[in-house]
Amino acid sequence: MSKGLPKRSEDYSLWYNELVKKAGLAENSAVRGCMVIKPYGYAIWEKMQRVLDDMFKATGHSNAYFPLFVPKSLFEAEEQNAEGFAKECAVVTHYRLQNDPDKPGKLRVDPNAKLEEELIVRPTSEAIIWSTYKGWIQSYRDLPLLINQWANVVRWEMRTRLFLRTAEFLWQEGHTAHATAKEAVEETERMLHVYADFAENFLALPVVRGKKTPNERFAGALDTYCIEGLMQDGKALQAGTSHFLGQNFAQAFDVKYATKEGGLEYVWGTSWGVSTRLMGALVMAHSDDEGLVLPPKLAPIQVVIVPIYKGEEQLAQISEKVLALKKQLEAKGISVKFDDRDTERPGFKFAEWELKGVPVRIAIGGRDLENGTAEVARRDTKEKTSQQFDDLVNLVPALLDEIQANIYQRAFDFREANTTKVDSYDEFKRLLDEKPGFILAHWDGTPETEERIKEETKATIRCIALDTPEEEGVDMVTGQPSKRRVYFARAY
Amino acid sequence: MSKGLPKRSEDYSLWYNELVKKAGLAENSAVRGCMVIKPYGYAIWEKMQRVLDDMFKATGHSNAYFPLFVPKSLFEAEEQNAEGFAKECAVVTHYRLQNDPDKPGKLRVDPNAKLEEELIVRPTSEAIIWSTYKGWIQSYRDLPLLINQWANVVRWEMRTRLFLRTAEFLWQEGHTAHATAKEAVEETERMLHVYADFAENFLALPVVRGKKTPNERFAGALDTYCIEGLMQDGKALQAGTSHFLGQNFAQAFDVKYATKEGGLEYVWGTSWGVSTRLMGALVMAHSDDEGLVLPPKLAPIQVVIVPIYKGEEQLAQISEKVLALKKQLEAKGISVKFDDRDTERPGFKFAEWELKGVPVRIAIGGRDLENGTAEVARRDTKEKTSQQFDDLVNLVPALLDEIQANIYQRAFDFREANTTKVDSYDEFKRLLDEKPGFILAHWDGTPETEERIKEETKATIRCIALDTPEEEGVDMVTGQPSKRRVYFARAY
Ligand SMILES: [Zn+2]
Ligand SMILES: [Zn+2]
Numbered sequence A, B: 001m002s003k004g005l006p007k008r009s010e011d012y013s014l015w016y017n018e019l020v021k022k023a024g025l026a027e028n029s030a031v032r033g034c035m036v037i038k039p040y041g042y043a044i045w046e047k048m049q050r051v052l053d054d055m056f057k058a059t060g061h062s063n064a065y066f067p068l069f070v071p072k073s074l075f076e077a078e079e080q081n082a083e084g085f086a087k088e089c090a091v092v093t094h095y096r097l098q099n100d101p102d103k104p105g106k107l108r109v110d111p112n113a114k115l116e117e118e119l120i121v122r123p124t125s126e127a128i129i130w131s132t133y134k135g136w137i138q139s140y141r142d143l144p145l146l147i148n149q150w151a152n153v154v155r156w157e158m159r160t161r162l163f164l165r166t167a168e169f170l171w172q173e174g175h176t177a178h179a180t181a182k183e184a185v186e187e188t189e190r191m192l193h194v195y196a197d198f199a200e201n202f203l204a205l206p207v208v209r210g211k212k213t214p215n216e217r218f219a220g221a222l223d224t225y226c227i228e229g230l231m232q233d234g235k236a237l238q239a240g241t242s243h244f245l246g247q248n249f250a251q252a253f254d255v256k257y258a259t260k261e262g263g264l265e266y267v268w269g270t271s272w273g274v275s276t277r278l279m280g281a282l283v284m285a286h287s288d289d290e291g292l293v294l295p296p297k298l299a300p301i302q303v304v305i306v307p308i309y310k311g312e313e314q315l316a317q318i319s320e321k322v323l324a325l326k327k328q329l330e331a332k333g334i335s336v337k338f339d340d341r342d343t344e345r346p347g348f349k350f351a352e353w354e355l356k357g358v359p360v361r362i363a364i365g366g367r368d369l370e371n372g373t374a375e376v377a378r379r380d381t382k383e384k385t386s387q388q389f390d391d392l393v394n395l396v397p398a399l400l401d402e403i404q405a406n407i408y409q410r411a412f413d414f415r416e417a418n419t420t421k422v423d424s425y426d427e428f429k430r431l432l433d434e435k436p437g438f439i440l441a442h443w444d445g446t447p448e449t450e451e452r453i454k455e456e457t458k459a460t461i462r463c464i465a466l467d468t469p470e471e472e473g474v475d476m477v478t479g480q481p482s483k484r485r486v487y488f489a490r491a492y
Helices: A012-021 A039-058 A079-086 A128-134 A181-201 A248-252 A277-286 A311-331 A348-355 A364-371 A389-417 A427-435 A449-455 B012-022 B041-058 B079-088 B127-134 B181-201 B248-252 B277-286 B311-331 B346-355 B366-371 B389-417 B423-434 B447-457
Strands: A027-028 A036-037 A069-070 A091-094 A095-100 A107-109 A114-121 A145-154 A166-179 A208-211 A223-230 A235-248 A254-257 A264-266 A268-275 A301-309 A336-338 A361-364 A372-380 A383-389 A420-423 A440-442 A462-464 A485-491 B027-028 B036-039 B069-071 B091-094 B097-099 B107-109 B112-123 B145-153 B169-178 B208-212 B222-228 B235-244 B256-257 B264-266 B267-273 B303-308 B337-338 B360-365 B374-378 B383-387 B419-421 B438-443 B460-465 B487-488
Touching: A012 A027, A012 A277, A036 A039, A039 A166, A039 A181, A039 A277, A069 A128, A069 A268, A079 A128, A079 A248, A079 A254, A079 B097, A091 B069, A095 B079, A128 A145, A128 A166, A128 A248, A128 A268, A145 B145, A166 A181, A166 B383, A181 A208, A181 A223, A181 A235, A181 A268, A223 A277, A223 A389, A223 A462, A223 A485, A235 A248, A235 A277, A248 A268, A268 A277, A277 A389, A301 A311, A301 A348, A311 A336, A311 A361, A311 A364, A311 A389, A348 A361, A361 A364, A361 A389, A364 A372, A364 B079, A372 A389, A383 A389, A389 A420, A420 B097, A427 A449, A449 A462, A485 B267, B012 B277, B036 B041, B041 B145, B041 B181, B041 B277, B069 B127, B079 B127, B079 B248, B127 B169, B127 B248, B127 B267, B169 B181, B181 B208, B181 B222, B181 B235, B181 B267, B208 B487, B222 B277, B222 B389, B222 B460, B222 B487, B235 B248, B235 B277, B267 B277, B277 B389, B303 B311, B311 B337, B311 B360, B311 B366, B311 B389, B346 B360, B360 B366, B360 B389, B366 B374, B383 B389, B389 B419, B423 B438, B423 B447, B447 B460
Parallel strands: A301 A336, A301 A361, A420 A440, B303 B337, B303 B360, B419 B438
Antiparallel strands: A027 A036, A069 A114, A091 A114, A091 B091, A095 A107, A145 A166, A166 A268, A208 A223, A208 A462, A223 A235, A235 A268, A254 A264, A361 A372, A372 A383, A440 A485, A462 A485, B027 B036, B069 B112, B091 B112, B097 B107, B145 B169, B169 B267, B208 B222, B208 B460, B222 B235, B235 B267, B256 B264, B360 B374, B374 B383, B438 B487, B460 B487
8 A cells, every 4th residue: 555654754744644644543524623533543542541441440530421511601600711711612502493595405593593591512511510519519428529521522723633633522521529628639649640650551651740830720720730741753742631620610619518527618629631632642652654653552453464375275274373363362352453355465454554553463474384483573663573373372462562661662762862951041942943852941930931932932831840859040041040940842 | 318209100200300310310400401410320321331332343333433513514415314403403603702891700702703604513423424424435345334423412402301302412323334225224224133132131121123104214214213112101212223324315425436346326324323311211111119220231330238237346347258259249240339338327328229229239237247148139129038148159140140131021021011902093092091001003004194193192103013913904093904013102
């Protein structure tokens, strides 16, 4: 097959877009800014969902489902949150269509079916959920309330990109309520670490764990934590956020609980989410000019086996051996595809599975049959070796683990090589253009300086990392004192 | 705990509504006609999803995701479908809010952010999906295309009921494309049988498999198949539908394929779906005046263990034995809850787990400790027996199977007892009021007669069952000849 993929080095952005489409992950739809997630892409998303869902349940959360629509009066109750999202809200104003009297066979909105109160298509669900929590929380016995929702949300974006920024996207949103601020902060941090573990152990993406600056906080939160990964073009990507909401939503929706001591207090809230944006991170972090490079733990197909044969008889011989191996590997929980299509040549198949990022490819031909061997190719290093066929059942699981580890290590080394401490603004600007990546620089802590840097360089403070040591320094722009370096980068 | 449930015999409808709320399945939301699915209800829905999803994959389908919104011009392309849903469409007309100049702190729809073309919130996804399929299908090699989507949909209903009829609901919708009419019909029937198997083997609900009359077909389909269950009040509930779409959508969206022989033909389509309505069927089919009766295969908690103890020491002794048993049962794939709350008394716990429909309850007290016994209570029959504690690990799995089978059998016997052959219209009307259920009667095949019966009795033709034998007869209303009986009932 002819892939026709642009090279990363020539046009990273076009490479990404074409790869997402050609590998069968997603495509643009007839609806402005909304994507279609194609079966292969959705299969990866399902694997992510399953892993994350298990992690949420292991940390005590239950799933529930809340309405898609938020009445305007509820939406605007928490003012900061409402203002933060107001500019990107899709609004339902009518509930009926009728035949268009002027255009036979066409429909128009029925002017008599106007809603008394407009409905906002949820851009996030704090408002509808906290209005519900008011009925669920009376006493300390009802706390903590630990709920997660898998849902679609809509944020009307003017400039969209497949997975990274779309008008509709899929996500999960956790919404919890606690008796004390301390417990809510612990929850906020717990879920940040769940996200970081997921990113590192499944996406194979090393992430910086940190806090956002006040400027970059979620609208309505007292603190926003995030994980930030570095993509191959040196731009950062926020892969998950976890918010400490304080009592903001409890106050807006009057959610109080009777304490053990007989008092009545507002509860403390958190919310946290990851979305189909993770699909974009997955592609951008690891893939190459030949196509996707999927970490084995998220690959819908972990092993593909391609027969190279002359005639039906040889195919039958190969098939017999392959199907036995397939069964053995599947018994170990490995997903295996035997690509015995007779409509395509092996070279075409090789290229197709490379494009789709299958971690391990096994090819077996006539000579292999004689010698009891097979050719094993790794997607990550493109290394090929000849192996004893009988060894494969043990070798393949170990190889998948090795590939998972190698992909992570490669991304980790890349990030290390592209994280630079900088003390002068000139150097900062030079690096952003010449060697983009994370820049660790001192910042005076003011929104003014942050804003200035953003305007002048398009770099933003990605986060104040949780593990950055205290260090005396001065802001590279203003010369004001600073106590620690923060992570800067241009970002998706 | 005080359940305060109405009795089925006194007010079935109120009983249903209160049970759904009190058992923690769902509740009404602040959004007209939209429900909140609560954690316990969602946990059951998740079990349904998992089973159905496995069945869809086993029959060759892949999941994907298509946009929530359908541009009006696409929506109206297949005219029958569009007209069928036009009266219940939520319509997005604007994409931004702004501060309301007249009301500080409030928002209003930004009049300058009106969409050029209105977006319909999907009531079903044929239009957006077939407009996508046009790009996916070129040749016979692309067929069959077997896709499923898990999604939320919106149908603006004036009179809503939790799970049974809500403005927003969750469902899956399969959308497939085939080279021939024969293959598409086979697919339509295959999925009907998947639904029927699911209903009978998991929901424990016997269903009639049949075809809808032309009047009751899905808008845009050539044929609609359905499964129909009988609820305890003698009303029928349609639990799933599968549609043969012919070439209607292929023509509306110009989806053609190159045949092997070099021709160009429209493809043939199907669609099929089940929704959170199944939750309503589950409740209505089996539950009683004490609460839910869940089939073990769909119960989030299959076994609850309640300690009856005096003092910490006795609790510790009981806990040790119980936790060992719990581990053994969990190793067999059984979900077990040990309810050792010290804030509630055993009687309260018994009532609560009864309300929640947990199939098996085990109680263990001081005397049991001495005797090596435990009390085992079945939710379905309310039978209690004393058992040797050491036998439980083998007894419980068998008991769960027995309960599953018994719940099905009970529903089956109920349906048999409430399915009546009727030959006179007077008898038909009398039965509907005095002994509601399925009525097998002859029908002359005309929409006029069907419509008249519906208007006069509120009973509809639920389906023409696939397994009804041919039988000469006359329509009970018109005296016109009929070749087979059809299923009538009042329905949800
Ligand atoms: Zn960060
Ligand atoms: Zn039917």
